[in-house]
Amino acid sequence: MxxxxxxxxxxxxxxxxxxxxxxxxxxxxxxxxxxxxxxxxxxxxxxxxxxxxxxxxxxxxxxxxxxxxxxxxxxxxxxxxxxxxxxxxxxxxxxxxxxxxxxxxxxxxxxxxxxxxxQSSGARGSNLRVKIRLNYEEMAAGVTKNIKIKKYVTCAHCHGNGAKDASSIETCKTCHGTGQVRKVQSTFLGQMQTVVACPTCQGQGSTITAKCGHCKGDGRVYDEETVAINIPAGVYEGLQLSMSGKGNAGLRGGPAGDLLIAIEEEAHKELQRDGINVGYDLFISFHDAVFGAQVEVPTIGGRAKIKIPAGTQSGKIFRLKGKGFPDINGYNKGDQLINVNVWTPQHLSPEEKAALESIRESENFKPQPNKNEKSFFDKIKEVFS
Incomplete structure (x- = not known):
C-alpha cells in the first residue's frame, strides 16, 4: 500500500x-x-x-x-x-x-x-504537439485514436547508440567511462574544483569509432509512427493531455520528448455544451403546448422521449438527469437541459385567422401568470445551481 x-x-x-x-x-x-x-x-x-x-x-x-x-x-x-x-x-x-x-x-x-x-544518456528529444478533433460522443465516452505522426524515432539498426556495431564503441579515454572530468580553477578564494561533463564524449562515457550508416551517428531517424492515444471521458475544448516519451527520440539514446495533445471540439448539430451540462432548444407547436404531447429529443448517446404536460409555457426547462458529460476530475456527471419554445405561427390563412379571432376574448386565452411560477432569472439560477 x-x-x-x-x-x-x-x-x-x-x-x-x-x-x-x-x-x-x-x-x-x-x-x-x-x-x-x-x-x-x-x-x-x-x-x-x-x-x-x-x-x-x-x-x-x-x-x-x-x-x-x-x-x-x-x-x-x-x-x-x-x-x-x-x-x-x-x-x-x-x-x-x-x-x-x-x-x-x-x-x-x-x-x-x-x-x-x-554519464549523460544523450540529448533529450523535443516535445511534439498535435491537435485532435472530437465529437460529443467521443468526448463523453472516451476514445482511443490511432494517429500517424512524422517524427524522429530510435534507429532500428543501432538501437539508438549511433555506432556501426558493438565493436565501434569504446570507453572514453579522457574520462575513463565516467562521463565527467574534474576542473580546477583559481579564484580569489583559492583553487576551486568542479565536476563537468567530459568534453570528449559529451558526458556519454564512451566514444564511437565508426558511425551507424543509417542514422549517421545520431541514433535516430526521421520516420512515421502510429501512436495510440487514449482519450479519457470528459475532455473538453482547450484541454491539453500529454504522453510521456512519445515525442521526438533523443540523440544517441537520450530520452524521448513528450507528445502534447490539444483537444478541439467538433460542434454538434443540435446540442450546445456548457461545462458538463448540455443544452437543447425544443420548439413545440401551440397545439402541443395546450394539449400536451410526447416528443423525442436528441441526446449525446442517441435520442430520448420526454412528456410535455398540457399547458406548458414557453421558457419551461426540463432536465434529463445524467445525460450530460462526465467530470474528468471527479465522479459527477452533467445533465441535459431542454428549453421549451412555443412556436408562434407567422403566416395564417383567412380561415385560421377567423378561428383565432373568435376566441381572442375568451377568458382562458388571456395571460394569467401564476404567482408561484418561477421568473426567468429564477430559472437561470436553478439551472446553474
Missing part, C-alpha cells in the same frame, strides 16, 4: 512550494543511490520521494491528490500514473529533478561518486 506523499516528505498539507522542495532535497540526499550503493531499500525510498515531489510540486496534481488521494492517478480518473504510466526510471528522475540540487545535477552535488550518475 502506498504511503501518503506528505508523510514521505515529512511536510504538512499546508506546506508551501519552497518547503516541499527543501524537504524533497533532504530526503533525496539521504537515500541517493550514490550514498547508498547496492542498497535496494534506499533506492526504493529515493524513487518514492521523487514520486511524491513530482505530484506535490505541481499545483494541479497536488489539488487532485488532496481531493482523491492516490486514486486520483488510477484508472478511469484521467490522471494516469504521475510518471506517465511507464513506471519509475532512475534516469528520468535524475534528468527531471537535477535542478533541485543547484543545476549541476545529482552527480555534481554528491561529487561524482559513481560512473552511472555521471
Amino acid at each position: 502506498k504511503r501518503d506523499y506528505y508523510e514521505i516528505l515529512s511536510v504538512t498539507k499546508t506546506a508551501t512550494g519552497d518547503e516541499i522542495k527543501k524537504a524533497y532535497r533532504k530526503v533525496a540526499m539521504q537515500f541517493h543511490p550514490d550514498r547508498n550503493p547496492g542498497d535496494k531499500e534506499a533506492e526504493d525510498k529515493f524513487k518514492e520521494a521523487a514520486e511524491a515531489y513530482e505530484v506535490l510540486s505541481d499545483a494541479d496534481k497536488r489539488a487532485k491528490y488532496d481531493r482523491y488521494g492516490h486514486q486520483a492517478f488510477g484508472p478511469g480518473m484521467g490522471g494516469g500514473n504521475p510518471f506517465g504510466g511507464g513506471g519509475m526510471d532512475m534516469n528520468d528522475i535524475f534528468s527531471q529533478f537535477g535542478d533541485i540540487f543547484g543545476g549541476g545535477g545529482f552527480s555534481d552535488f554528491f561529487g561524482g561518486g559513481s560512473g552511472r550518475s555521471g
Whole structure:
C-alpha cells in the first residue's frame, strides 16, 4: 500500500512550494543511490520521494491528490500514473529533478561518486504537439485514436547508440567511462574544483569509432509512427493531455520528448455544451403546448422521449438527469437541459385567422401568470445551481 506523499516528505498539507522542495532535497540526499550503493531499500525510498515531489510540486496534481488521494492517478480518473504510466526510471528522475540540487545535477552535488550518475544518456528529444478533433460522443465516452505522426524515432539498426556495431564503441579515454572530468580553477578564494561533463564524449562515457550508416551517428531517424492515444471521458475544448516519451527520440539514446495533445471540439448539430451540462432548444407547436404531447429529443448517446404536460409555457426547462458529460476530475456527471419554445405561427390563412379571432376574448386565452411560477432569472439560477 502506498504511503501518503506528505508523510514521505515529512511536510504538512499546508506546506508551501519552497518547503516541499527543501524537504524533497533532504530526503533525496539521504537515500541517493550514490550514498547508498547496492542498497535496494534506499533506492526504493529515493524513487518514492521523487514520486511524491513530482505530484506535490505541481499545483494541479497536488489539488487532485488532496481531493482523491492516490486514486486520483488510477484508472478511469484521467490522471494516469504521475510518471506517465511507464513506471519509475532512475534516469528520468535524475534528468527531471537535477535542478533541485543547484543545476549541476545529482552527480555534481554528491561529487561524482559513481560512473552511472555521471554519464549523460544523450540529448533529450523535443516535445511534439498535435491537435485532435472530437465529437460529443467521443468526448463523453472516451476514445482511443490511432494517429500517424512524422517524427524522429530510435534507429532500428543501432538501437539508438549511433555506432556501426558493438565493436565501434569504446570507453572514453579522457574520462575513463565516467562521463565527467574534474576542473580546477583559481579564484580569489583559492583553487576551486568542479565536476563537468567530459568534453570528449559529451558526458556519454564512451566514444564511437565508426558511425551507424543509417542514422549517421545520431541514433535516430526521421520516420512515421502510429501512436495510440487514449482519450479519457470528459475532455473538453482547450484541454491539453500529454504522453510521456512519445515525442521526438533523443540523440544517441537520450530520452524521448513528450507528445502534447490539444483537444478541439467538433460542434454538434443540435446540442450546445456548457461545462458538463448540455443544452437543447425544443420548439413545440401551440397545439402541443395546450394539449400536451410526447416528443423525442436528441441526446449525446442517441435520442430520448420526454412528456410535455398540457399547458406548458414557453421558457419551461426540463432536465434529463445524467445525460450530460462526465467530470474528468471527479465522479459527477452533467445533465441535459431542454428549453421549451412555443412556436408562434407567422403566416395564417383567412380561415385560421377567423378561428383565432373568435376566441381572442375568451377568458382562458388571456395571460394569467401564476404567482408561484418561477421568473426567468429564477430559472437561470436553478439551472446553474
